[in-house]
Amino acid sequence: MISESQREAIKFEDVTVIIGLEVHVQLDTQSKLFCGCSTDHGADPNTQTCPVCTGQPGSLPVINQRALELSIRTGLALNCQIARYTKWDRKNYFYPDLPKGYQISQFDQPICGPGQLSVTDAKESFPPRLVNIERAHLEEDAGKSVHDDAGRAKSKIDLNRTGTPLLEIVTKPDMRSAEEAKAFLNELKLILTYVGVSDCDMQHGNLRCDGNINLHIDIDGETIATPIVEIKNLNSFRNAERALSYEAVRQFDAWQEDGKTIGDAPKRTFGWSDAKQETVPQREKEEAADYRYFPDPDLIAVTISEQQIEDIQSTIGELPPQIRERLKADYSLKQYDADVIVSQGRGVVDYFLAVADGCGSGKVASNWVSQEVLRHLGETETEIDQYPVGAEKLTELLKVVVSGDLDQTRAKDVLAEMVESGASVAEASDKLGIVKVDSSEIDSLCQQLIDENEKVVNQIKEGNDKAVGRLIGAARKINPNANPGAVKDRILAMIAGE
Numbered sequence: 001m002i003s004e005s006q007r008e009a010i011k012f013e014d015v016t017v018i019i020g021l022e023v024h025v026q027l028d029t030q031s032k033l034f035c036g037c038s039t040d041h042g043a044d045p046n047t048q049t050c051p052v053c054t055g056q057p058g059s060l061p062v063i064n065q066r067a068l069e070l071s072i073r074t075g076l077a078l079n080c081q082i083a084r085y086t087k088w089d090r091k092n093y094f095y096p097d098l099p100k101g102y103q104i105s106q107f108d109q110p111i112c113g114p115g116q117l118s119v120t121d122a123k124e125s126f127p128p129r130l131v132n133i134e135r136a137h138l139e140e141d142a143g144k145s146v147h148d149d150a151g152r153a154k155s156k157i158d159l160n161r162t163g164t165p166l167l168e169i170v171t172k173p174d175m176r177s178a179e180e181a182k183a184f185l186n187e188l189k190l191i192l193t194y195v196g197v198s199d200c201d202m203q204h205g206n207l208r209c210d211g212n213i214n215l216h217i218d219i220d221g222e223t224i225a226t227p228i229v230e231i232k233n234l235n236s237f238r239n240a241e242r243a244l245s246y247e248a249v250r251q252f253d254a255w256q257e258d259g260k261t262i263g264d265a266p267k268r269t270f271g272w273s274d275a276k277q278e279t280v281p282q283r284e285k286e287e288a289a290d291y292r293y294f295p296d297p298d299l300i301a302v303t304i305s306e307q308q309i310e311d312i313q314s315t316i317g318e319l320p321p322q323i324r325e326r327l328k329a330d331y332s333l334k335q336y337d338a339d340v341i342v343s344q345g346r347g348v349v350d351y352f353l354a355v356a357d358g359c360g361s362g363k364v365a366s367n368w369v370s371q372e373v374l375r376h377l378g379e380t381e382t383e384i385d386q387y388p389v390g391a392e393k394l395t396e397l398l399k400v401v402v403s404g405d406l407d408q409t410r411a412k413d414v415l416a417e418m419v420e421s422g423a424s425v426a427e428a429s430d431k432l433g434i435v436k437v438d439s440s441e442i443d444s445l446c447q448q449l450i451d452e453n454e455k456v457v458n459q460i461k462e463g464n465d466k467a468v469g470r471l472i473g474a475a476r477k478i479n480p481n482a483n484p485g486a487v488k489d490r491i492l493a494m495i496a497g498e
Helices: 004-009 065-077 178-194 237-258 306-313 320-331 335-343 346-359 362-380 391-403 408-421 425-432 439-452 454-461 465-478 484-495
Strands: 016-026 089-092 102-105 115-119 129-140 144-147 155-158 165-171 207-219 222-225 229-234 268-273 278-284
Touching: 004 237, 016 178, 016 237, 065 129, 065 165, 065 178, 065 306, 102 129, 115 178, 129 178, 178 207, 178 237, 178 320, 178 335, 207 237, 229 237, 229 278, 237 268, 237 278, 320 335, 320 346, 320 362, 335 346, 335 362, 346 362, 346 391, 362 391, 362 408, 391 408, 391 425, 408 425, 439 454, 439 465, 439 484, 454 465, 454 484, 465 484
Parallel strands: 229 268
Antiparallel strands: 016 165, 016 207, 089 102, 115 129, 129 165, 144 155, 207 222, 207 229, 268 278
8 A cells, every 4th residue: 555655755757657549540532431422521411421321220331442451551551460351340339420329340350450660759859669559440430529619508410421431540558758649640640641541631530549548656666557548539649749748747646646546446538628728537438348349240251361461562662761761871861851851741752852863962952842842832831742843943953052153042042033933043043143153253252352351361360260251241242143152262261371
């Protein structure tokens, strides 16, 4: 028995936070899991339904083959074991937006078995973490309850989403902080979009997350655990991080007050109040027995062949972890820079690779893509295929930058003109009055600056190389086309008598 004084002596920094996630991903299919109704968003309520997805008597479900293929594709991308035999089960519970009174899901034989996903942080706020995936099972979604905000306590039910294919990805409780959980979600979303199984649009509910969290506390060699709380329906990664962070502290404060551990209290579900920035209790959590799972009598089991798995595996391509390593090894990028490029999606990666290979410098290409290109995409809310300057044109510009014939500042002016007018590098340079300055002109300019700035020259001779910045500024006023780097190097060489 842990005494009250012992509890009070423990600090929050001394406890271990234990987090597992359940992520529901809507698969990118045109029709629902067991019927032909559309999965498109935006239709009028209850217009995308049929007797099958609403559970009318006599209707029989038929499996969506593409949903199976996308589930296998996801499992392979997450290093999961793919079941060769998988079946369907009924998960029984009552809720107004579940018209059949049960959900067709998978209980003991899911389509994807154990897997794993490695999570790192470029800023090194936590050490690399290998998160084990327990399973990923395919199931149909429920409908949507639309609650009245005017205070009349009325709710409406929209069944358009009923029957939409979901893949629920369940992790082991391997994460040790809210930051790790957010990083896992970001990496998972990135992989899912790379392999094309879902757009993961959280605004439309295409990716939803529940978090399971409790604390492990070591006292005199004994580990005790607080009751597990499930935080439901976290609709953004930022809210997931905030909710898990808050709940960890709340559980610690509650444990210090009442000392409850696993076994003393039932597992409960909480929600996250964005307005209050706190978790709020909802209900006690059901266990598997409460759902009375049993095999669905209307659906036959599915067998998956080795050939099917091999065919899908051959189409997956390079995944984000491998791309990051290639960018670091082949293009000399730092972890952070590789993360920025890869996190923007395969289109940006392909754009970067074309520019880097063309201009001959991965670092220069990374700087321009991650700063100039991505800033424009963010400001205009567009995708890389809509960027006005194609990879070939940016390559042409960066070749001039890499060669030293055009400095960064003037090159950015040229790029801005190219974005604005669609001009080529030569056309944009002509419009801006940018001309190449040859070495004899640089020499003449540098000699003029040395002759006219004796005091600055003496400072440089005394070892203050930073003073050359004043001469570079003066050079830009005399000839804005002169490359600052070339001017600096030549002035220092001339002063040194080289």
